[in-house]
Amino acid sequence: MNVGVLASGEGSNLQAILDRVHGREGIEVVAVGSDKPDARALERARAANVPVRAFPAGEHADRAARDVAMSDWLAGAGAELVVLAGYMQLVDPAFLDRFPQRVINVHPALLPAFPGIRAVEQALAYGVKVFGVTVHFVDEGVDSGPIIAQRAVELPDATGPQEVRAALRPLEHDLLTGVIRLIARGAVGFDRENPRRVVVQP
Ligand code: GRF
8 A cells, every 4th residue: 555644844653654664564655745845754754765745835826726736746656545644734625535535644632622733732721631642534624534543641740732742642653553554454444324433343
């Protein structure tokens, strides 16, 4: 299964993908794109000899035009699954139509709580005691697609976002790479009676 990754920032999730699943079990990362030309994620991809391209907003008339360029490039690279790994933009419906039920995202909260940006800060402000991460299919809403997998961690005394992010990062890396393996194996489907419910074969 050929995987395309979009990332805007540090790229630690991308690194986990490169280290743990790229080149194994029939999984290949074939393209890494970003909206940010200076994203550390692009450096990580270059270091792994994976083709990269930046799609900065200024080079496209609008988001729809950027998404067309990005989906053309990913499809041209042969991507069969698109992983949003810290990609800080929404992708538009036309992008999703190019990869039906084959765009996934990792989010640093237990959805449906705290969708959108600054999820960890939202959770801290709310005063939750249990934090967590979600990997889900991307639909047209904000972090609203069907949930594939979640993992939680109790942090009853957490006060700062750095502390929470540090606790969540390894969970994200495990969950995201695990889900990519499951999808590659054909183990991820939908409940016929409830298409919101993702079914994972053991
Ligand atoms: C992660 O917390 C992810 O959940 C969120 O963006 C962050 C990306 O981190 N969507 P990294 O760039 O993979 O290190």
